[in-house]
Structure formats: C-alpha cells, structure tokens
Amino acid sequence: xxxxxxxxxFTLRLGFALLAASSPVSMAQASQATFKPGLPWPxxxxxxxxxxxxxxxxHAGKYYWYGSHKIAGLTESQKNEAGVRCYVSSDLLNWTNAxxxxxxSAPGMNPEVAAAGILDRPKxxxxxxTKQFMMYFKLYPPKARxxxxxxxxxxxxxxxxxxxxxxxxxxxxFLGGGTDKGSGDFAIFQDADGAAYHICVRxxxxxxxxxxxxxxxxxxxxxxxxxxxxxxxxxxxxxxxHAGKYYLLGSGSSGWAPNAxxxxxxxxxxxxxxxxxxxxxxxxxxxQLGPEMTFGGQSTFVFPVPDGEAQFIAMFDINKADDPINSxxxxxxxEFSENKPAIQWRSEWNTSVFExx
Numbered sequence: 404x405x406x407x408x409x410x411x412x413f414t415l416r417l418g419f420a421l422l423a424a425s426s427p428v429s430m431a432q433a434s435q436a437t438f439k440p441g442l443p444w445p446x447x448x449x450x451x452x453x454x455x456x457x458x459x460x461x462h463a464g465k466y467y468w469y470g471s472h473k474i475a476g477l478t479e480s481q482k483n484e485a486g487v488r489c490y491v492s493s494d495l496l497n498w499t500n501a502x503x504x505x506x507x508s509a510p511g512m513n514p515e516v517a518a519a520g521i522l523d524r525p526k527x528x529x530x531x532x533t534k535q536f537m538m539y540f541k542l543y544p545p546k547a548r549x550x551x552x553x554x555x556x557x558x559x560x561x562x563x564x565x566x567x568x569x570x571x572x573x574x575x576x577f578l579g580g581g582t583d584k585g586s587g588d589f590a591i592f593q594d595a596d597g598a599a600y601h602i603c604v605r606x607x608x609x610x611x612x613x614x615x616x617x618x619x620x621x622x623x624x625x626x627x628x629x630x631x632x633x634x635x636x637x638x639x640x641x642x643x644x645h646a647g648k649y650y651l652l653g654s655g656s657s658g659w660a661p662n663a664x665x666x667x668x669x670x671x672x673x674x675x676x677x678x679x680x681x682x683x684x685x686x687x688x689x690x691q692l693g694p695e696m697t698f699g700g701q702s703t704f705v706f707p708v709p710d711g712e713a714q715f716i717a718m719f720d721i722n723k724a725d726d727p728i729n730s731x732x733x734x735x736x737x738e739f740s741e742n743k744p745a746i747q748w749r750s751e752w753n754t755s756v757f758e759x760x
Contacts, residue, residue, distance in 0.1 A: 456524035504569030580605035581627035631674030685748030
C-alpha cells in the first residue's frame with residue numbers, strides 16, 4: 404500500500420495519527436505529533452498522565468484510558484492508590500483528564516474499597532447484554548479473611564457505569580482463579596462472540612488460569628482451567644486475537660523489577676499454547692535496557708487499532724516502585740514477522756510503521 408493512501412485511510416477512517424509524548428512544558432498549548440516511548444506523557448493540561456496498569460476502550464468515536472491513580476509521595480509498599488482515573492482522547496495521543504471515575508474516598512464508598520491495601524490493574528469492557536461499562540480491578544482488603552497481611556487473599560473487585568466516564572458504582576468482589584486465595588495479575592478478554600473471560604494468576608501456585616464470566620459479568624460462570632502451555636509464574640497477561648489464533652503477552656514474576664517479556668500462541672483460548680519466546684527487540688536509550696528487561700517496562704495491554712488490518716499497539720508500564728506517580732509508559736507497534744509477533748523499540752514513531760503489514 405502506498406504511503407499517501409495509508410495516510411488517507413487513517414485520516415478518514417480513524418480520524419487520528421498515532422503520535423507521542425513530549426515534555427509537559429508546552430503540551431497545554433500544542434498537540435503531540437509522534438509517539439515517543441519512555442518519555443513523560445502529559446495530558447492536555449500539561450500534567451503527566453496518572454493511570455497505571457491500564458486499558459484502552461474505544462467507544463462512539465472516542466478512546467478511554469483507565470488506570471490506577473497513584474498518590475504523590477507514597478511508594479508501592481504503602482496505600483498509594485486514590486482510585487481509577489480516566490482520560491479521553493479522539494486520536495489515542497492527546498488525552499484529556501476526565502477525573503477519578505472510581506474514587507476510594509467518595510462519600511458512602513464501601514469499606515472494602517475505601518480501606519483496600521491494593522487496588523490496581525483496572526480493566527474495563529462494554530457489556531453489550533447489559534449495555535453497561537464493567538470495571539474489574541485487583542482488590543486486597545486489609546487482612547482479608549483473618550490473614551496476617553494485606554496480600555494473603557486477593558479478590559477481584561467489580562464496578563459498573565452506564566457511561567464511559569462514570570462515576571462507576573462498586574458492585575462487590577469475587578474470588579477468582581478457583582482457589583480460596585484468589586488471584587493476582589489478570590486480564591479481561593472479550594472473545595468474538597462477546598463472552599468475557601477472567602484470565603488470572605492463581606494464588607498461591609502462580610499458574611495462569613482462565614474462567615468464563617457470567618453473562619452479567621459479576622462473577623465466574625464455572626470452573627477455572629489452566630492455560631495449557633503457558634509458563635508458570637507468567638504475570639501481567641495481555642491477550643489479543645489475530646488470524647484466528649489467540650496470542651498472550653506476559654512477563655516473568657519479579658515484583659516491580661522488570662524482566663524479559665514472554666509471548667505465546669494457541670488455536671483455542673485455554674490452549675494448548677506454544678511459546679514464541681521474547682518478542683522484544685532493540686534498546687531503550689533512556690535507560691539502556693533491552694529485551695532482557697522489556698525496555699524497563701511490564702506488559703499491561705495490547706490494543707487492536709480500530710479499523711486497522713492486523714495492526715496492534717503493545718502497551719507497557721515503566722514501574723517506579725519508590726515513586727509510582729511518576730511511573731512511565733511505553734507504547735510500541737506490534738508487528739508480525741514470519742507469522743510471529745515482534746515489538747521493535749522505536750524512540751519515535753507514527754502510523755507509517757503499519758504500511759507493510
């Protein structure tokens with residue numbers, strides 16, 4: 404496809420050029436023009452985006468970025484999350500702060516959420532059956548079920564809204580993973596038929612498992628089954644479909660420290676999966692970290708470009724455990740080379756990378 408034609412398609416069909424981050428100094432006055440992974444990403448007010456462990460939801464011509472809001476001055480070992488913040492964009496690049504759509508300090512908030520030790524990795528989907536936006540997040544109530552620490556039992560919290568910018572109403576929690584200890588990192592995956600699945604790290608054995616959610620989305624609908632072939636202790640799962648196959652991007656288990664990414668492929672959602680190794684290539688010049696450390700990031704989401712043909716963006720958090728409010732983001736094109744996903748470091752990029760796909 405010629406470059407001019409591709410530009411026309413993205414202008415008319417998508418209404419955006421995928422662009423990037425720059426210094427927060429001038430961003431309140433100027434739009435961004437290219438993605439610049441690993442650099443500060445200001446919103447339209449010039450403030451660094453504060454939405455971590457995030458997902459992106461397209462709806463009615465807009466894009467909604469949901470992530471955990473980190474509190475200034477608190478570390479990841481402290482209670483440092485104010486709730487879930489949402490940003491709105493029309494081009495996936497310039498984001499306007501829509502506020503806390505789930506505020507742990509809101510009047511009347513359920514104590515399970517208000518006093519939660521951890522509330523992170525929020526994922527939102529649109530449930531066509533109920534016509535509601537469903538939010539899921541890791542929820543660690545303090546000393547849950549008599550445990551000695553805040554991480555003994557890990558729940559999945561749920562919240563709902565009729566509009567993408569909320570406010571979301573807390574609806575309760577469930578124990579995922581098919582165990583009385585619950586689950587850790589997770590993804591919510593909607594298949595082609597609209598069915599939603601909770602793919603999560605089962606506690607305490609760290610096996611990645613999959614459970615279908617009920618039609619209304621509030622709880623598991625049956626037993627969880629292991630994701631056959633996925634390496635044990637695979638965290639930060641992000642799933643997508645391409646050419647009739649299921650792909651799973653994840654990381655190893657090393658707390659807040661980065662490690663090598665992992666990619667798997669299967670013909671069925673629950674497997675068996677085949678390992679495709681580490682899909683990352685190149686070096687992040689801002690921290691000198693390469694594939695062995697996933698450029699300093701950890702997978703959080705893979706976004707299918709709307710109306711694109713086999714076009715995906717791999718999205719990572721750069722976790723700063725001692726200063727999480729200033730944690731960063733890496734967005735890179737996910738391309739297919741010899742039928743294998745590849746994520747090549749680019750210090751600056753736009754949609755021209757998709758021309759040969």
